[in-house]
Amino acid sequence: MRLKERHQNILSATIHKYVATAEPVSSKTLVNEYNLTVSSATVRNAMGWLEKAGLLYQPHTSAGRIPSDWGYRTYVDQIMLPDRALREQLDQLLSQAIKEEVGSLEALLYGVAQLLATLSGYIALITFPQQQTSYLRHLQLVPLENRRIMLIIITDSYQTQSGLIDPPRRITEKLEAGEDIEQELDLLSNFLNQKLQGRSLSELATLKARDLEQEWKQDGEFLEEICQQVLQRCQSGASSQILVRGISQVLQQPEFSQLQQVQTLLHLLEAEQDQLRSVICNVVEGGVTVKIGSENPLEPMQTCSLVSANYYQGESPAGSLGLVGPTRMLYENAIALVEVAADTLSQSLSQG
Template sequence: MSFDLNQRHQQILWATIRQYISTAEPVGSKTLVDGYNLNISPATIRSGFATLEKAGFLYQPHTSAGRIPSDSGYRVYVDRAIQPSPDIGRQVAGALADKLDWDGWSIEAIMRGAVEVLATLSGYITMITLPQNRRLSVKHIQLVRADERKIMAIVVWDSYETQSLIVQLPPDLPTLAEELFDRELQMLSNFLNSKLRGRSLLEVSKLDWSELIGAESHPDNWQCQQYISLMSNSLVDLSRQAKPIHSSQIMIWGISEVLGQPEFSQLQQVKNLLHLLESEQDKLWELIFNPQIHALDRLEAQLDPQQSKIEIRIGAENPLKPMQICTLISTNYHQDSVPVGSVGLLGPKRMLYEDSIALVKSAAKYISTAISQE
């Protein structure tokens, strides 16, 4: 936009937007004189209103009303006038740390807990996409006897999905008594869990088995050694068969609260938005988690793992028509510098931008840290 805001126009526009965010009522000159220390007369404010309306930053819903910010008005306000609230950022980080348990929960449960926390703190619709192409790591491994010549390897991934395979013992390996066989397999299971929990199963090929083979408490270690190469190769094969997680599912929370806002008083607009949120999540997912920006986002994350680009789409900047009565604030979260999902807030255009940006940034930072360490 070519219009150049001078200091007075900025004062009037910022005050008008803040007042409208607070009340959802059109703003008049007397309101700004009484409520804001602008040190200018009502006539000057009215002149400023006219200039800002002509420039497209404000508009009148009807002739006798005050002014309301346009999408362009919100855009220049967001770009020039606000700073994310550090207090809100710390609040959401603390709330997430108190509520979420990364040690005992599945990924889906973690994300559902996070989306509820954000919706409660923000009062807006909160959306978190499940991780995409996330590295699978080991939650638990169990080796059990299937019969006297077969071993079943069961791997529980950190997604709480399981995979298994049957390993046929070669003919030259002697058959063991059931009790000894079970003890050998349990010892191998314990060793594998102690070394691989939280790590890629492919790392089984890099393990130092001397700790197990040389254990004095294991007098029959020569039997255990017979299985190491066989099980190691089999587990590597199993890991390569594991499909990385890819899901377009979005965790959504907070719809009922935000629909009470006056912006959502038109029934058809509400129906269209609900249909998008409930039945067209594939379109929504592509908007929130945009693969086209991953290369740049990944570079930024490598330079500073705690930062990610914040995207703010106001009104008509949203390509999906049902969302054009809203603002969407979103950013990616990462696993080891790689963007694997997104956090988003969807609310009325008069949302509290300082708080909402801080909420999204802090939640993405927390999830990135946790999912990379997990």
């Protein structure tokens, strides 16, 4: 639905006023404070039409109106214009800040995250670069006293992962008979290292246990479980931490005055980073993604907006960054900040 210019102007004015005050907006306020060049009755009728269209709503019968998620979405898609002067100003600020961050990649990302949070007043999120070349360095099968087997995996970054596996029936029978299976597990470990050592995550993901079974000639289901665990453990070792900055700033917003809502969001940011990562990294290739309120798949974020983008090393995505705040967000600023930060960080990483 494409809005008429009059409706666009009134929706835009309502959003700007509500973002500034966090108070419902009346038609009288818009007439007095914005140069709409129309009568109070016209503004009142237009606001009524926007409410029927689902773009505004009244939180209380006697109150003014506030934007809905769909109202913000319409504003971002149809009305909002990029502020080039703001973008140039942010570009200079971030470029200077990155030049001052001499040292490790970690220090650089911490600095950018803190600057994003400070400039926006929202929560800044940055994922560390994924280890694109992560591969298996070594694995070992070790018998345990409880008739189970421990699979120990070492990745190229020397991170150690482990998991428990039930042995195949023939090995279980040997254990029950009191036979020593350590030598047999060593033989299988050596065979698997010969076949899997040095393989990347993408190669492990396409590996079929039956390809190994053709040479090992037995233990098909056991080999299948080992392959699955190797892939899962390597992926777990390669997953990237998420930097979180600016929680104290955003908690000052009136939308986060309810303790239960704050606790749910903090739990997501601190303890459910795997879920959070899937949302941050789900962005438009080469652009900025804006998810508003109920568009977010995670329930704790459905009263928030997320503005996110990828940053790159060369031509390959290295990680993602974003801003989380109330839906009552100054979208022009948030989008410009995320866009400039992603571009500046990409340039810094690509230049080495």
